[in-house]
Amino acid sequence: MSQFTPASALAGGALIALSLALMLIGTGRIAGLSGVFAGFLRGAPGDWTWRALFLAGAIAAGAVFMLVAPDTFDRVAPAPLWLVATSGVLVGVGTRLSNGCTSGHGLCGVSRLSRRSLVATGVFFVLGVLTATVIGHALRGAA
C-alpha cells in the first residue's frame, strides 16, 4: 500500500523549505502553518492579509494538483471520523500551547537549533510514533 518515494520527498521538502526561507528572508516572518492559521482565525487587523494570502496560495496550488493529479490526495479518511475529529482538536490546542507544529518548530526552529523547537519536535515525534504504533494501529484497524 505505502511506498517509499525518495525523489519526490526530497523535491517536495526543498519546495517547502524554499517557501519558508523566502518568507523569512523577505519579511522576517516565521511562517509556521499552525501559527499562520491561528492568526488568520484570530483576524487581527493589519496582520491578517498576508496570512489569508499565504493560505490562499497554498490552497490554490492544491486545487491545481486536484485538477491535474487527483491521486495526490487520499480519498478515504485515515481513521474513523470521531478519531479524526479528536486528533484535530488535540492538534489545534497542542500547537497553540506550544506555539508551533511540524513547520514552525520542526523546520524553522530546528534548523536554527532553537532549544524550544528541538524539545517540542522531539516530544511530538516520539509521541506521534508511539500513538500511531501502539494506539492508532489498533483503533484504525477497528474502523
Place this chain on the structure above:
Amino acid sequence: MSTRRNDRALALACGALFGTGVCVSGMVRPSKILAFLDLRGDWDPSLLLVMGAALALQAVAWGIVRRMRAPVLGGRFPGPSTGGIDARLAGGAALFGVGWGLGGFCPGPAMVSTVSGATGSLVFVASMAAGMLGYQWLDAVAGKQDEAMTPDAKDAS
C-alpha cells in the same frame, strides 16, 4: 505602498510554493504520514527525507539571515526564541504529537488537502480550528481574570 504590495505578492507566492511542496512530497496524504509514524505497518521513511531536505535548505536560509541587517521587504528578523522550556511547551507538543499520531494530519498539508473535498480532511481542519478558537477563548478569559486580579494585588501592595 509598493512594499506592501510586494509583501502580499510574496505571501501568495510562498503559499503556492508551500502547497506545491506538500503535494509533491506526499505529505497531504495522512496515510503516508501514518506509514512513517506507525512502525508496525508497511514502514515508509519518506517523511524523514522531506524533513531532511527542508532542514538542510532552511539552515542555509538562517545562514543568509545572519549576514543581513533586515528582511528584504522591511520589518525585522525574529530574535532568538525567548521563552524557556516549560510545561506549556512540552505539554502542547505532547498533545500535538498524540493528535498527529491518531490522524496523520499536519496542520499545513491538511488545509491544502481540503481541496479534495475528502471528509477526513474537512473534519480534521474544522476540529483543528475549533481547538484553536477554543484555546484562544479560554486564554482570553484567563487573561481577563488575571487583569481583574491585578487591581487587588496593587491595592494589597
